[in-house]
Amino acid sequence: MTIVVEPTGFATELRRWRTLRHRSQLELAIAADTTQRHLSFLEQGRSRPGRAMVIRLAETLGLTLRERNALLLSAGYAPAFAESGLEAPRLEPVRAALRGILDGHLPYPAAVVTRHGVLVDANAAFALFTEGCAAELLRPPVNVRRLALHPEGMARRVLNLPEWGRHVTEALRNRLRVSPDPEQAELLAELESYLPPAEPRPDYLGFAVPLRLRAASGVELSLITTLTTFATATDVSLAELHLEAFLPADETTAAHLREQVRQSGGT
Numbered sequence: 001m002t003i004v005v006e007p008t009g010f011a012t013e014l015r016r017w018r019t020l021r022h023r024s025q026l027e028l029a030i031a032a033d034t035t036q037r038h039l040s041f042l043e044q045g046r047s048r049p050g051r052a053m054v055i056r057l058a059e060t061l062g063l064t065l066r067e068r069n070a071l072l073l074s075a076g077y078a079p080a081f082a083e084s085g086l087e088a089p090r091l092e093p094v095r096a097a098l099r100g101i102l103d104g105h106l107p108y109p110a111a112v113v114t115r116h117g118v119l120v121d122a123n124a125a126f127a128l129f130t131e132g133c134a135a136e137l138l139r140p141p142v143n144v145r146r147l148a149l150h151p152e153g154m155a156r157r158v159l160n161l162p163e164w165g166r167h168v169t170e171a172l173r174n175r176l177r178v179s180p181d182p183e184q185a186e187l188l189a190e191l192e193s194y195l196p197p198a199e200p201r202p203d204y205l206g207f208a209v210p211l212r213l214r215a216a217s218g219v220e221l222s223l224i225t226t227l228t229t230f231a232t233a234t235d236v237s238l239a240e241l242h243l244e245a246f247l248p249a250d251e252t253t254a255a256h257l258r259e260q261v262r263q264s265g266g267t
């Protein structure tokens with residue numbers, strides 16, 4: 001007689017993640033060094049996974065540290081990765097290193113933000129983006145996505161808002177495809193409501209859209225965005241941070257940024 005165990009939370013989560021990653025049972029089984037039969041039993045709740053198997057499947061599926069912890073919990077195991085909180089004393093060396101990176105990027109703007117786009121720290125040149133923004137958008141916690149596209153934020157100075165705004169929203173949409181998050185989905189809907197309709201022109205560059213921004217002085221600036229993540233972090237709080245750094249796309253922009261930092265007393 002075959003005994004069928006009702007599917008567990010782990011079984012449901014495993015099927016969900018495999019579907020989101022567009023992997024067949026056979027593909028995932030081979031990649032995770034197990035059999036399709038065993039994987040099928042896990043997804044039906046007929047077998048209980050060992051802790052090592054849960055970790056291996058999570059790694060094979062490319063889950064974030066937070067998602068790996070959640071998968072372990074669904075299988076009845078303790079989380080593998082600590083979540084210290086950004087203000088934890090043990091992360092002080094990391095915070096100091098990040099501050100050094102931000103200051104080292106001067107005279108160009110740079111900021112450290114969370115996975116939800118909340119500003120953690122920024123250098124002096126980041127003030128370029130807060131010029132003329134409504135006070136309520138600058139009250140902590142500051143969401144840099146909202147700051148960028150809100151009509152009372154940067155948006156009124158962005159000269160290519162239809163194109164660059166969609167560069168911002170599409171990046172968020174792509175992250176949601178691989179890591180669904182209701183809070184982020186709500187933010188995406190809000191951001192999209194701020195954007196004017198636009199038809200891609202023949203010279204549209206897709207994700208490679210420089211930011212064209214009018215400075216308070218009236219000078220038109222052109223900036224390229226770079227993103228850095230902390231892929232080898234083993235703390236959830238640190239792994240979810242990323243560094244957004246901006247580079248000048250022309251000499252006019254570079255000269256303006258150098259002068260702004262010089263006037264503010266920076267380096």
